[in-house]
Amino acid sequence: MGTLQTTFPAEIQAAIANYPPGRQASAVLRLLYLAQAAYGHLTPEAIDEVSGILHMDPTQVRGVAGFYTLFLEHPHGGYVVQYCNDLPCALRGADDFLPVVAEKLGCRPGETSADGLFTLECVMCLAACDHAPMMQVNLEYVLDLTPEKLDALVAEWRAKAAANPPRRPPFGFGPPSEMAAPHG
């Protein structure tokens, strides 16, 4: 058994059970998220394991993985920071705030910080333009950014990482949570 199946056996079954019998290919995105969580990024072994579980052609799975922006083809930092500088956010200063983010994280867009903690990416609209400047960090919303807020968050992440290195990689699509508190 591969890393994915040994790490997330129940989650795999639950993912496939969301779709009708024989339609297990529908679970490919869920399984790719899980594989990403198990392997760190979508390595060839990860792709092969997903294809095997779903009885899909590895070429198709590779194509699917390459089509979407949230699937990582190479290692990323423990915190993937997706900063929005698309039009509505940029109208409220997101382009001007980007250098502040880059400086605090210690990496430029497209790069990972030297300590391996942060990867910074500029992304398209994240459906929270009313809270610009904003970003998602491992897919959690961080809204209405200010230099002070960013300082506090970065300090918090560094402290957390020092105590307990963040689980790599960032995105894993787990089983249904208990009642999650809404925000945003």
Place this chain on the structure above:
Amino acid sequence: MGEMHVVLRHRDIPDLHDLDVYVAHGGYAQLKRAVTTMQPAEVLDIVKASGLRGRGGAGFPTGLKWSFCPRDVYPKYIVVNNDESEPGTFKDHELTLRNPHQVIEGAALAAYAIGAQAVYIYCRGEFWQEMKVLEAAVARARAAGWLGQRLHGTDYTCEVYVTPGAGAYICGEETALLNSLEGELGQPRLKPPFPAVAGLYARPTVVNNTETLANVPPIVEKGAAWFKAIGTEKSPGTKVFCLSGHVERPGNYEVPLGTPFEDLMALAGGVWKGRALKAIMPAGASSPVTPAAKLAGLPLDWERVAAAGSTLGSASFIVLDETTDMVWVADKTTRFFQHESCGKCSPCREGTYWLKQVYRRLVAGQGTAADVDLIGDIARQIDGKCFCPLGEFALSAPRSTLQLFREDYDRAAAGAAAQNGQAHA
């Protein structure tokens, strides 16, 4: 005209995302009433008579769309389009986080009306938190007997599933969404057949936007006449307007369709910093800009925004103040569409790439008058030649800004000429 909360009811009812609160305010009672006392056709007729139109962009009549599903083909599916990726749109984000049960109940009512027993809620991959909230909401409603097998002792079963995307704007287009949901590349399908006839797994499928479906429980509860009395004759009901960009208080504002532009802007505190309005994009990055002069007194419904030369779409108003450089705006939207082109057809894939190069030059101060002309040439090679509407969406900002704000382009090209002149001097 002021705000009216038909779908943003959580603004008035604290903790409406909680099942107990939702049920205490009449939640899931309409689904129970429908399943135990009404024929599916009755539900469909109410929605048809209400005149509800799709809130996902096209404004297509919802009841009519439901009625296109053939009766005797099973299984059928309802797919909730919660992909919300159009720049400037953030209403489904608020709805699913704050009022998830109303979306779920609406989808279940739609399922009952067309005879579907399964609902898939497709969420853009970045809606991690939304998916958790929706999954938890479904699990609780199911445990309490509001969803699931043999509802309320009848033969009717309705299961609701949450399904993730993974970061691709094109998956908001309904057939690309269905391909994505089937594990294929998220690229559009040839239409016809339309999803109502052959959708998910080639079965009859209705794809509706999140906000559209959130309107259904109140319509079933209060009746078609109640709904028709809100808004305008051809665009009944309320609409959530997403106001972003240069306004004092960006956010979602739910108002009756037909509300005058000034009234909507007043709710958001007007243009920020006391500045004058230059233009808006009324349906996000994919809509032609509408200049201030055309907006004065404009009642906001699908017909009249179209008559003003743009589209209401899903009502994502990107507000642009007098200081905005329209070349910069079109550069931003062009980068978006180039990034999001799915690559299936070359006019869109190549054309958006070339457009991006031209805009990069113009905003970098390296463009020329010839580059400005090139925009029109590239647009002509894209227009009408694309497999899906995204290719044409990419032209909305370039064409409309060039036509309405030519001076911004001339300034960009002249700035470059001056720079070049200095370099050669």
